[in-house]
Amino acid sequence: MTPPRAEILSQGDELVTGQIADTNAAWLSERLTELGFLVTRHTTVGDDLDALTGVLREIGARAELCVGTGGLGPTVDDLTAEAAACAFARPLREDPEALRQIRSWFAGRAEPMPEVNRKQALLPDGARRLDNLRGTAPGFALNHAGCRFFFLPGVPHEMEFMFEHAVKTDIQSSFRTRPGQRVTLRVLGIGESTLQQRLDAIAMPPGIKLGFRTVPPENHVKLLFPAPFPTSERDTLVEKIRCALGPSVFSIDTPEQAGGTLIECVDRLMRQANASLATLETTSRGHLAQLCGAHPWWTYGLVIPDTRPVPVRLGLLPRDGLSDDLPDAAALAERLRLQQGTSHALACLESPPDTRELVIAIAAGSGIVTARRRLDGNPRYRQALSAALALDFLRRTLSTPAD
Amino acid sequence: MTPPRAEILSQGDELVTGQIADTNAAWLSERLTELGFLVTRHTTVGDDLDALTGVLREIGARAELCVGTGGLGPTVDDLTAEAAACAFARPLREDPEALRQIRSWFAGRAEPMPEVNRKQALLPDGARRLDNLRGTAPGFALNHAGCRFFFLPGVPHEMEFMFEHAVKTDIQSSFRTRPGQRVTLRVLGIGESTLQQRLDAIAMPPGIKLGFRTVPPENHVKLLFPAPFPTSERDTLVEKIRCALGPSVFSIDTPEQAGGTLIECVDRLMRQANASLATLETTSRGHLAQLCGAHPWWTYGLVIPDTRPVPVRLGLLPRDGLSDDLPDAAALAERLRLQQGTSHALACLESPPDTRELVIAIAAGSGIVTARRRLDGNPRYRQALSAALALDFLRRTLSTPAD
Numbered sequence: 001m002t003p004p005r006a007e008i009l010s011q012g013d014e015l016v017t018g019q020i021a022d023t024n025a026a027w028l029s030e031r032l033t034e035l036g037f038l039v040t041r042h043t044t045v046g047d048d049l050d051a052l053t054g055v056l057r058e059i060g061a062r063a064e065l066c067v068g069t070g071g072l073g074p075t076v077d078d079l080t081a082e083a084a085a086c087a088f089a090r091p092l093r094e095d096p097e098a099l100r101q102i103r104s105w106f107a108g109r110a111e112p113m114p115e116v117n118r119k120q121a122l123l124p125d126g127a128r129r130l131d132n133l134r135g136t137a138p139g140f141a142l143n144h145a146g147c148r149f150f151f152l153p154g155v156p157h158e159m160e161f162m163f164e165h166a167v168k169t170d171i172q173s174s175f176r177t178r179p180g181q182r183v184t185l186r187v188l189g190i191g192e193s194t195l196q197q198r199l200d201a202i203a204m205p206p207g208i209k210l211g212f213r214t215v216p217p218e219n220h221v222k223l224l225f226p227a228p229f230p231t232s233e234r235d236t237l238v239e240k241i242r243c244a245l246g247p248s249v250f251s252i253d254t255p256e257q258a259g260g261t262l263i264e265c266v267d268r269l270m271r272q273a274n275a276s277l278a279t280l281e282t283t284s285r286g287h288l289a290q291l292c293g294a295h296p297w298w299t300y301g302l303v304i305p306d307t308r309p310v311p312v313r314l315g316l317l318p319r320d321g322l323s324d325d326l327p328d329a330a331a332l333a334e335r336l337r338l339q340q341g342t343s344h345a346l347a348c349l350e351s352p353p354d355t356r357e358l359v360i361a362i363a364a365g366s367g368i369v370t371a372r373r374r375l376d377g378n379p380r381y382r383q384a385l386s387a388a389l390a391l392d393f394l395r396r397t398l399s400t401p402a403d
Numbered sequence: 404m405t406p407p408r409a410e411i412l413s414q415g416d417e418l419v420t421g422q423i424a425d426t427n428a429a430w431l432s433e434r435l436t437e438l439g440f441l442v443t444r445h446t447t448v449g450d451d452l453d454a455l456t457g458v459l460r461e462i463g464a465r466a467e468l469c470v471g472t473g474g475l476g477p478t479v480d481d482l483t484a485e486a487a488a489c490a491f492a493r494p495l496r497e498d499p500e501a502l503r504q505i506r507s508w509f510a511g512r513a514e515p516m517p518e519v520n521r522k523q524a525l526l527p528d529g530a531r532r533l534d535n536l537r538g539t540a541p542g543f544a545l546n547h548a549g550c551r552f553f554f555l556p557g558v559p560h561e562m563e564f565m566f567e568h569a570v571k572t573d574i575q576s577s578f579r580t581r582p583g584q585r586v587t588l589r590v591l592g593i594g595e596s597t598l599q600q601r602l603d604a605i606a607m608p609p610g611i612k613l614g615f616r617t618v619p620p621e622n623h624v625k626l627l628f629p630a631p632f633p634t635s636e637r638d639t640l641v642e643k644i645r646c647a648l649g650p651s652v653f654s655i656d657t658p659e660q661a662g663g664t665l666i667e668c669v670d671r672l673m674r675q676a677n678a679s680l681a682t683l684e685t686t687s688r689g690h691l692a693q694l695c696g697a698h699p700w701w702t703y704g705l706v707i708p709d710t711r712p713v714p715v716r717l718g719l720l721p722r723d724g725l726s727d728d729l730p731d732a733a734a735l736a737e738r739l740r741l742q743q744g745t746s747h748a749l750a751c752l753e754s755p756p757d758t759r760e761l762v763i764a765i766a767a768g769s770g771i772v773t774a775r776r777r778l779d780g781n782p783r784y785r786q787a788l789s790a791a792l793a794l795d796f797l798r799r800t801l802s803t804p805a806d
Contacts, residue, residue: 016432016443016445018436026424039419041448042418042447044446286704290689293689299708300707303696
């Protein structure tokens with residue numbers, strides 16, 4: 001079965017002039033690919049009726065599904081319904097339920113509906129209205145010449161909500177596709193070229209799409225398995241990849257279970273251990289406090305330029321000056337733990353300062369563990385990387401039961 | 404003079420399936436618009452020779468300039484040169500200088516050039532080679548049927564470098580355009596709809612493009628003036644807008660001078676004042692330390708969940724417990740300043756905790772100033788917003804000479 005062809009259409013002068021970047025197209029493409037479509041093209045045009053009408057006809061001639069975003073607002077620049085009416089020769093009609101919803105959206109904000117918003121209730125004849133539960137602009141769907149068109153708002157959170165709550169089920173009843181199975185391995189500390197090299201050594205059965213995505217400082221290995229791929233074989237292959245990549249894989253998302261982000265993994269382990277944490281960081285410049293800060297087990301964070309001028313003022317060490325060796329990062333973590341009364345303390349320092357040698361020390365009641373990591377990349381990247389490496393070491397420590 | 408029409412073409416399966424988002428298109432569109440082009444369309448297609456050949460012919464028939472990115476790599480999926488050769492009936496030829504550059508790129512890394520990379524030296528007959536000083540893939544330019552095509556690598560930093568160092572001058576000698584003048588007002592604490600409302604009251608001369616861009620938590624008002632717009636009239640209008648938006652405008656970028664980001668403004672003022680800073684933050688969760696952390700005038704950052712459990716452990720206040728009123732934030736800032744021996748100390752607290760009422764206190768030798776701000780948005784946004792509001796208050800304090 002060849003997958004049906006889908007195209008994405010984005011509309012707006014602000015996109016075509018680069019005033020905002022189009023994030024909707026990538027989001028929709030990923031969803032449609034997962035749902036079993038072959039996405040063949042994205043097109044972006046400005047607020048121009050002729051261009052828009054023309055591109056709708058072109059897409060109708062090429063694809064079986066089109067998802068369009070933007071141009072549903074109340075102003076004269078919002079031309080999607082008019083363009084669809086032109087392109088498909090269907091006059092615009094006022095949808096009474098759409099009008100009622102727009103009025104009630106304003107009523108909910110104790111505002112009268114401006115007359116311009118009435119335009120948003122005009123839909124091409126025979127279109128299916130898609131309710132917008134997050135904003136004023138309703139979307140709509142229609143068929144033309146063997147292609148099903150969906151028109152959604154351009155505001156990402158409105159668009160995503162409408163896609164998940166109205167478009168997906170419509171697509172699933174209109175098309176017989178075979179959704180793939182997406183597996184994502186999240187990796188820290190291995191670059192994309194090394195990842196690719198290690199994966200080259202693994203025989204990949206045909207039909208599996210392999211992709212990489214960098215979400216600095218993490219790298220994600222993305223596998224899309226065809227729908228009928230047996231789960232046990234899938235899991236065997238994923239396990240083989242996990243072994244090839246080693247302990248740098250901190251989390252795996254499958255259709256059955258989300259492994260989650262690094263801080264989500266740490267959060268799970270901290271809660272399981274009923275632990276609490278204080279942090280001291282230099283190189284990571286507050287990234288560590290920021291990542292931990294939303295969680296109840298984190299109680300205290302100290303951020304300093306480096307460890308040279310402050311040991312006494314911090315009250316963490318009784319003597320003046322720190323030597324730059326591993327034991328002192330350990331001592332610092334232990335003092336911090338005792339001073340703050342937490343079960344764990346984490347120190348994340350460049351030591352000696354400015355050497356790109358990261359020292360991570362974790363103090364707990366059961367003892368102190370330390371690790372050294374090499375930092376690379378530009379300064380901003382090194383900040384995020386050192387925080388992630390420190391959290392990852394905490395994750396590894398919490399995952400390994402104490403002797 | 405009507406501006407020449409330009410289109411952007413992005414190529415890659417990873418784009419069309421949404422595995423990575425296309426940031427090149429927006430970047431190029433903004434540059435081309437500034438250079439005086441009318442960007443009318445973006446198209447993205449996958450690694451498919453027929454689709455690519457077809458779309459090149461379509462663009463050639465519609466536009467006078469096309470900038471394409473991606474598909475210049477060494478693998479079988481990289482089809483740009485082949486597609487251009489097909490679409491424009493120009494056989495591929497090996498460019499000796501391109502081959503020499505690719506070899507020397509590998510030699511610089513003490514690696515032999517893999518045989519597959521030889522493919523990257525094949526360019527359509529008569530094309531102009533564009534040297535890639537940041538990677539292996541050379542770009543190229545050619546004319547076909549009244550349209551000038553540029554093909555650049557897909558890696559953003561290689562693409563941007565090649566655009567700035569080779570494409571821009573080529574474009575400027577190939578086209579007679581009139582580049583516009585871009586002015587950006589950076590604003591903190593006013594939402595887009597309020598911005599729009601305040602600007603509605605200002606009569607805008609014709610030909611000026613007005614746009615908004617949200618770079619959370621900032622909002623940017625972007626004005627693109629036509630080339631012949633007199634500078635003095637431009638500056639008068641910008642000043643009128645600045646007055647309408649009030650002190651929330653923290654910086655203005657003009658073609659002559661970059662006002663810069665909020666932290667760049669603070670950095671300038673801190674250096675001018677020869678000042679140093681310690682910070683204490685709750686709600687902003689390390690964002691403040693992170694923003695200040697790269698600058699030599701910042702020496703110490705404390706990040707805590709809220710002010711309730713820690714005043715004694717912090718050693719900042721002699722008594723147990725803090726009341727939740729303004730004077731204590733001020734006292735905290737002053738103690739921090741004395742404890743750390745800095746010229747300034749900044750405390751940024753939600754007070755009372757969890758009320759979305761931000762209290763900012765700045766202690767300096769000349770006295771203590773405080774401000775209250777209301778926080779809105781989701782938790783992650785509030786973190787970034789409170790750090791920005793604190794920095795902005797520091798900026799305003801430093802800009803105003805003490806009485």
